[in-house]
Amino acid sequence: MASRPGFLTDWPWTPLGSFKYIVLAPLVIDSIYSYVTTRDHEKLMIVALTVWRIVHSQIWISLSRYQTAKGTKRIVNKSIEFDQVDREQTWDDQIIFNSLILYLTKLYVLGTNNIPFWRTDGLILVALLHAGPVEFIYYWFHRALHHHFLYSRYHSHHHSSIVTEPITSVVHPFAEHIGYTLILGLPLTTTLLCGTVSAVSILVYATYIDFMNNMGHCNFELIPRSLFSILPPLKFLCYTPSFHSLHHTQFRTNYSLFMPMYDYIYGTTDESSDSLYETSLEKEEDKPDVIHLTHLTSLDSIYHLRLGFASLSLHPLSSQCYLFIMMKPFTQIISFILTSFSFPTFVFERNRFRDLTLHSHLLPKFSSHYMSQQQKECINKMIEAAILEAEKKGVKVMSLGLLNQACN
DSSP, X not given: OOSSOOTTOSOTTGGGGGGGGGGGHHHHHHHHHHHHHHOOOHHHHHHHHHHHHHHHHHHHXXXXXXXXXXXXXXXXXXXXXXXXXXXXXGTXXXXXXXXXXXXXXXXXXXXXXXXXXXXXXHHHHHHHHIIIIIHHHHHHHHHHHTXXXXXXXXXXXXXXXXXXXXXXXXXXOHHHHHHHHHHHTHHHHHHHHHTOOOHHHHHHHHHHHHHHHHHHTSSBOOOOHHHXXXXXXXXXXXXXXXXXXXXXXXXXXXXOSSOTHHHHHHTOOOTTHHHHHHHHHHOOOOOOSEEEEEEOOSGGGGGGSTTSXXXXXXXXXXXXXXXXXXXHHHHHHHHHHHHHSOOOOEEEEEEEETTEEEEEEEEOOOHHHHTOHHHHHHHHHHHHHHHHHHHHTTOSEEEEOHHHHHHO
């Protein structure tokens, strides 16, 4: 929450809590009905885009938390506080909001008119409008948000997260998101008015925005030096995670959306941008002092890992009905994969206690696998390999989960 919450801070569906997706029910029902009766698939494409954006973001969340646990190329070497995890549970509100806008546009602007699947001129226009007006307007809008009046009422909510995660990128008050939607919607609105909009341009532009937002807040450096060596101008057209991380630690520099050129033009580039980029790339994997090798228990325990859904890992016992009923097909697929193939152990959580670094590693097998004679030899080899790897890293203490002890 901002230090002095302003007008339209809360989202309209905030009182619905975890049932907020019910506001998309008319969209889903109408899209299915339109497809069945008139073969109109465009509303169904909006639903598909909504699902894709959620999956895309979840991939970034899991990747970022895995890299953070490893410590490789980490930018800000601090832990995430519990209040940040709670605050960022609303990251999908903007996806709901954008989906409703697309649906209303289709309903009341396009009507029965269908948009083409592909238009090259529309894609080019979207790219030019983003690089020009969108980046320029966003830069000055972002600087305005850092004025003490707007910052205390709105933007301080976003900057409460010093150690960023991908979803930090979209955690803003509702009023702020209205401004972002108006700015980022300029390319698609213009192509719609010009008659050059297409399904591909909507998908590509939405995916580009999500990709760059998630990458800029992932808190580990992933863009190789070679890319900037081959294409030097790319430095002005594509930011790096370390570039934007400085905005969250220094506050008054690196205001650009995705293209740092306006920071260079107006002299707001942080002087340590290049050095932080270099040092972040050179950071090696953590050398833990203690490793706890644990394992999965029941089938739904995969959802309780912090690498996945934070809301489920926070309340593992209150979501069993939802997990078993709604997610059962996916759970069975995961179980089959883990049963059929052998995967190495991996780190999924990192904690610091004074001068000690503690890692939790997962042996990806369920409790039922430990009862199978066919799996026993495989599990023993995985445990042995994990112990040898820990010894090679100089780990001082390694503890085994209950079934790992029994199996070994």
